[in-house]
Amino acid sequence: MHVLSLKEYDGKWIKSIVDRGLDIKKRPDKYANALQQKTLAMIFQKSSTRTRLSFETGMTKLGGHGIFVDWRTTQLALGGVQDEAKVISGYADAIMVRPLKHATVAEFAKASRVPVINGLCEKYHPCQALADAMTIQEKMGKLKGVKVVYLGIANNVSNSLSVACARTGADFTLCVPERDPDSIDQEQLQQLKAMPNYHETHDVSEAVEGADILYTDTWVNMEFFNDPKFAKEKTRREKLFMPYQLNKALLEKAGPQAFSMHDMPAHIGYEIDAYALRGERSLAFVQAENRMWAQMALMIELIRK
Numbered sequence: 570m571h572v573l574s575l576k577e578y579d580g581k582w583i584k585s586i587v588d589r590g591l592d593i594k595k596r597p598d599k600y601a602n603a604l605q606q607k608t609l610a611m612i613f614q615k616s617s618t619r620t621r622l623s624f625e626t627g628m629t630k631l632g633g634h635g636i637f638v639d640w641r642t643t644q645l646a647l648g649g650v651q652d653e654a655k656v657i658s659g660y661a662d663a664i665m666v667r668p669l670k671h672a673t674v675a676e677f678a679k680a681s682r683v684p685v686i687n688g689l690c691e692k693y694h695p696c697q698a699l700a701d702a703m704t705i706q707e708k709m710g711k712l713k714g715v716k717v718v719y720l721g722i723a724n725n726v727s728n729s730l731s732v733a734c735a736r737t738g739a740d741f742t743l744c745v746p747e748r749d750p751d752s753i754d755q756e757q758l759q760q761l762k763a764m765p766n767y768h769e770t771h772d773v774s775e776a777v778e779g780a781d782i783l784y785t786d787t788w789v790n791m792e793f794f795n796d797p798k799f800a801k802e803k804t805r806r807e808k809l810f811m812p813y814q815l816n817k818a819l820l821e822k823a824g825p826q827a828f829s830m831h832d833m834p835a836h837i838g839y840e841i842d843a844y845a846l847r848g849e850r851s852l853a854f855v856q857a858e859n860r861m862w863a864q865m866a867l868m869i870e871l872i873r874k
């Protein structure tokens with residue numbers, strides 16, 4: 570049982586992880602030995618704050634252990650994923666991988682004898698989506714019928730968030746001028762477009778009216794942010810996406826019921842303003858904490874099975 574995107578799972582399964590995450594957050598002592606003597610190998614090809622710390626601390630709170638592995642200090646490049654992943658799965662009870670490309674985590678899953686979790690690739694961010702669904706459920710008391718609007722660039726985060734929301738009955742609107750070409754999953758998109766609670770529009774004013782949640786993410790992925798070769802494209806995107814910035818004015822336009830969300834790291838003055846990230850209507854820091862609780866729920870599900 571692996572978690573590579575989220576599209577492998579139905580709404581009932583997603584909701585069960587959300588509910589368990591909320592229970593663990595409320596009563597962590599009950600789960601203090603849930604993964605005693607178990608080990609999660611955490612393999613990173615890219616940088617991270619939340620994913621690394623939330624998985625590692627989550628394993629500690631469950632009585633287990635997380636091992637941080639920097640890809641560059643292993644023999645993965647020399648030995649190849651097929652054999653090295655098989656070896657790692659002989660030591661660990663689960664493997665979390667943050668790869669540059671989805672094909673790498675998929676190859677891990679093929680070779681591994683233990684569950685493999687995608688910790689963010691260019692196409693999906695399933696762990697973020699589980700924490701986000703938990704955050705919405707926690708704040709709104711439900712997922713069904715909650716109006717979620719994602720603004721900015723369609724990417725790995727919106728891919729997994731849209732699946733988590735649409736399959737659990739939330740009303741999801743993708744309000745973007747463009748898709749990150751590396752993130753497109755046509756099969757998933759066609760499935761979503763056939764659902765009555767999935768919508769797409771370019772019209773920001775129309776999209777945000779009456780929304781409960783306004784969500785955004787970086788317009789440029791972390792590996793390209795300071796890359797001089799990407800500078801021209803970054804400038805083009807800043808101009809194109811600025812009308813989709815999640816800011817105070819947009820929250821006020823949505824109405825007093827609206828909250829802002831961002832998976833972080835955030836870039837103030839670009840996809841979000843300081844009020845939407847740090848003000849009283851922001852859920853961004855709750856989301857970041859919920860990464861840990863939701864992933865604890867996920868690891869119990871995968872490792873115990």
Ligand code: CP
Pocket residue numbers: 616617618619620621689697832833834
């Ligand atoms: N949201 C997220 O995945 O954060 P990190 O890149 O810090 O792990």
